[in-house]
Amino acid sequence: MSTTAPSTGATTGEGAEHTPMFHVVLLDDNDHTYDYVVEMLERIFCMSSSDAFQHAVEVDTAGRTIVITCEQPAAEFARQQIHCYGADWRMPRSKGPMSAVLEPAPQT
Numbered sequence: 001m002s003t004t005a006p007s008t009g010a011t012t013g014e015g016a017e018h019t020p021m022f023h024v025v026l027l028d029d030n031d032h033t034y035d036y037v038v039e040m041l042e043r044i045f046c047m048s049s050s051d052a053f054q055h056a057v058e059v060d061t062a063g064r065t066i067v068i069t070c071e072q073p074a075a076e077f078a079r080q081q082i083h084c085y086g087a088d089w090r091m092p093r094s095k096g097p098m099s100a101v102l103e104p105a106p107q108t
Contacts, residue, residue, distance in 0.1 A: 021105040022075035026055065026082065028063045032098050036088040040098070041067060044081045069105050076102065 026037075034056045041052035045068060058065040068078055079100045088094035 018107055019071055020107070021069050022072050023066045023103045023105050024068045024070075024075050024078045024082070025064050025101050025103055026059050026067050027099040027101065028059045029098060031091060031094040031096075032088040033090045034060070035090060036094075037098070040082070040085050044078070044085065067100075072102070 034053070037056035037059060038049060038052040041047045041055055042049060045052075047055070055065045055067060067082075068075070070078070079102055082100040083097050085097045087096050
């Protein structure tokens with residue numbers, strides 16, 4: 001008699017399936033300050049000030065930065081947290097949060 005374990009969708013070994021991972025990508029705009037980006041990343045992702053500042057520089061210079069890579073449910077939650085963070089009180093023209101998108105991460 002042969003028994004098999006139920007499939008979870010993720011296995012190990014050669015030729016194995018892996019749980020798809022997603023990048024949470026923060027997008028640049030001109031309605032938020034560096035201080036806002038640093039504060040948001042520290043609070044939402046518990047980043048150090050130094051790491052958060054590096055992301056602020058990258059989003060400003062490259063137009064985008066990957067703030068976290070994780071499984072889809074966690075990535076969707078992280079994007080939602082960014083979208084719920086609110087406007088930058090330091091800039092009167094800031095009317096809402098920054099934008100973030102999910103992108104499939106390359107499988108390795």
